[in-house]
Amino acid sequence: MNPITPQNPNHDLDHFERPALTVDVVLLGVSEDSLWTVLVRRAEPPFAGKWTLPGGFVRLHESLDEAVERVLSTKVGLGDVFFEQLYTFGELDRDPRTRVVSVAHYALVDPGRFETIAESAAGHRGIARIEVPWEGETGGPVEVRDAEDRALALGFDHEGILGVAVKRLRGKLNYTPVGYQLLPERFTLLQLQRVHETVLGRPLNKDSFRRRMLASGDLEATGRRQRDVGHRPAELYRFRRRSAI
Amino acid sequence: MNPITPQNPNHDLDHFERPALTVDVVLLGVSEDSLWTVLVRRAEPPFAGKWTLPGGFVRLHESLDEAVERVLSTKVGLGDVFFEQLYTFGELDRDPRTRVVSVAHYALVDPGRFETIAESAAGHRGIARIEVPWEGETGGPVEVRDAEDRALALGFDHEGILGVAVKRLRGKLNYTPVGYQLLPERFTLLQLQRVHETVLGRPLNKDSFRRRMLASGDLEATGRRQRDVGHRPAELYRFRRRSAI
DNA sequence: TGACAAATATGCGTTATGCATATATGCTAT
DNA sequence: ATAGCATATATGCATAACGCATATTTGTCA
Numbered sequence: 001m002n003p004i005t006p007q008n009p010n011h012d013l014d015h016f017e018r019p020a021l022t023v024d025v026v027l028l029g030v031s032e033d034s035l036w037t038v039l040v041r042r043a044e045p046p047f048a049g050k051w052t053l054p055g056g057f058v059r060l061h062e063s064l065d066e067a068v069e070r071v072l073s074t075k076v077g078l079g080d081v082f083f084e085q086l087y088t089f090g091e092l093d094r095d096p097r098t099r100v101v102s103v104a105h106y107a108l109v110d111p112g113r114f115e116t117i118a119e120s121a122a123g124h125r126g127i128a129r130i131e132v133p134w135e136g137e138t139g140g141p142v143e144v145r146d147a148e149d150r151a152l153a154l155g156f157d158h159e160g161i162l163g164v165a166v167k168r169l170r171g172k173l174n175y176t177p178v179g180y181q182l183l184p185e186r187f188t189l190l191q192l193q194r195v196h197e198t199v200l201g202r203p204l205n206k207d208s209f210r211r212r213m214l215a216s217g218d219l220e221a222t223g224r225r226q227r228d229v230g231h232r233p234a235e236l237y238r239f240r241r242r243s244a245i
Numbered sequence: 246m247n248p249i250t251p252q253n254p255n256h257d258l259d260h261f262e263r264p265a266l267t268v269d270v271v272l273l274g275v276s277e278d279s280l281w282t283v284l285v286r287r288a289e290p291p292f293a294g295k296w297t298l299p300g301g302f303v304r305l306h307e308s309l310d311e312a313v314e315r316v317l318s319t320k321v322g323l324g325d326v327f328f329e330q331l332y333t334f335g336e337l338d339r340d341p342r343t344r345v346v347s348v349a350h351y352a353l354v355d356p357g358r359f360e361t362i363a364e365s366a367a368g369h370r371g372i373a374r375i376e377v378p379w380e381g382e383t384g385g386p387v388e389v390r391d392a393e394d395r396a397l398a399l400g401f402d403h404e405g406i407l408g409v410a411v412k413r414l415r416g417k418l419n420y421t422p423v424g425y426q427l428l429p430e431r432f433t434l435l436q437l438q439r440v441h442e443t444v445l446g447r448p449l450n451k452d453s454f455r456r457r458m459l460a461s462g463d464l465e466a467t468g469r470r471q472r473d474v475g476h477r478p479a480e481l482y483r484f485r486r487r488s489a490i
Numbered sequence: 491t492g493a494c495a496a497a498t499a500t501g502c503g504t505t506a507t508g509c510a511t512a513t514a515t516g517c518t519a520t
Numbered sequence: 521a522t523a524g525c526a527t528a529t530a531t532g533c534a535t536a537a538c539g540c541a542t543a544t545t546t547g548t549c550a
Contacts, residue, residue, distance in 0.1 A: 018302070018305065021263060064333065085332060087330060088309065091308050099305050190497085205538075212538090229495090229496080230495070232496055232498080232547050235497085450507075450508055452507085453507050472516095474516080475516080476516065477515040477517090477528045
């Protein structure tokens with residue numbers, strides 16, 4: 001026990017032996033009825049050559065949000081992305097170099113933007129999109145596999161962070177309209193349902209999904225309809241900006 | 246923009262100009278149909294004399310959970326308390342001395358333990374329990390008042406953190422059985438309902454509350470009943486330890 | 491012009507919820 | 521000892537939400 005002494009309240013402030021602070025970002029997108037995330041390959045030790053979540057150290061003069069925006073811009077080439085804080089991981093052995101505490105975030109992008117990441121991934125070798133596997137019904141740990149279906153051991157504790165992010169997103173879908181961040185501006189009810197089903201990993205009842213969504217007040221009919229779909233076109237909706245009553 | 250250079254990947258690790266890291270704890274308890282929290286009076290600048298959440302710097306060799314336990318033990322004299330991480334606050338101007346990022350937690354204690362804190366508060370002048378006001382229906386900011394009903398400006402951004410904690414607890418009550426952390430081991434259904442009502446700030450329907458709780462599978466009848474209550478005594482329940490199936 | 495596929499609408503049984511009412515039971519005052 | 525009290529507990533019912541099945545509508549394509 002080593003309390004802050006009243007004699008020197010700034011004891012800890014002057015002391016340089018403090019944990020380092022990072023942000024890590026779980027970037028998620030839905031495409032082809034699968035949930036994908038974006039990983040970057042580490043060039044340097046520790047975990048050189050391993051795939052990890054995009055992340056970086058928090059600078060003295062930037063907020064956590066600014067650090068996330070810098071990471072997304074620098075490492076993935078994205079700006080203006082929706083993200084929220086997920087959880088802060090502070091176990092002692094997360095990083096073999098030294099003590100590092102990481103404020104994890106999850107970010108959501110629509111299919112169009114995710115496509116640009118996929119193209120970027122095709123060009124560079126240091127970035128990849130990986131299909132997020134279902135957690136087993138048991139809620140076991142996520143096991144990531146690459147395009148050739150080889151098990152992929154992520155660096156640091158990032159596999160655990162990915163699992164927490166997916167779990168959080170699934171929970172959020174049940175009581176917030178966060179799904180719209182995974183869709184283009186205009187979308188049909190069935191597209192929205194498919195996104196929910198993809199994230200949740202289970203089929204949803206079409207009628208009650210429609211009723212709930214329309215009753216929620218979060219959706220707004222645009223008056224436009226689908227085109228060239230080979231069947232009766234559906235109404236296109238957009239998410240209503242929540243009035244700040 | 247000052248990216249981590251591949252030439253020196255440990256650039257930031259070696260650099261001492263990193264944010265300081267603290268934990269702050271919103272300690273909550275229910276008593277007399279009110280929700281209370283525990284504040285400590287700061288002895289030193291900044292905010293000397295102001296009331297703040299108990300908190301402290303995270304040491305290099307302790308995890309976040311260990312830091313919280315140390316803070317609860319050192320500043321409030323409590324051990325073995327239920328707590329969970331709340332949110333990490335990282336705005337630039339939180340602390341006038343230097344950049345400080347705080348991982349906020351909320352902790353819940355039963356009335357018996359809260360009573361010991363209240364006694365301790367009566368003895369020492371550096372600790373107090375404060376009734377948490379309802380947020381208005383508008384969800385406006387919490388305004389803290391002391392026992393003499395004087396407005397109390399908390400130090401740092403702790404008023405905001407308190408508001409987030411109450412909001413989180415209210416949300417959690419709707420889908421998890423956290424309420425039992427605010428009760429003694431054995432309790433009646435009406436006591437549990439009163440706790441929920443106190444936290445949520447609104448009356449609940451007795452019948453559907455009973456039905457939901459009994460159907461949830463979280464409760465277990467102990468076979469014992471209340472004593473000396475001047476009316477028909479109620480069954481005493483305890484929370485069933487969730488099997489890890 | 492008709493087949494097709496999905497959108498949209500309607501009906502209905504099941505279940506959850508809110509409310510009202512009736513009965514049970516330990517304690518207390520007389 | 522007993523009547524009355526306050527709350528626990530049980531039952532019934534109207535309403536709303538939900539899952540499921542079925543019918544109808546409407547662009548597109550062969």
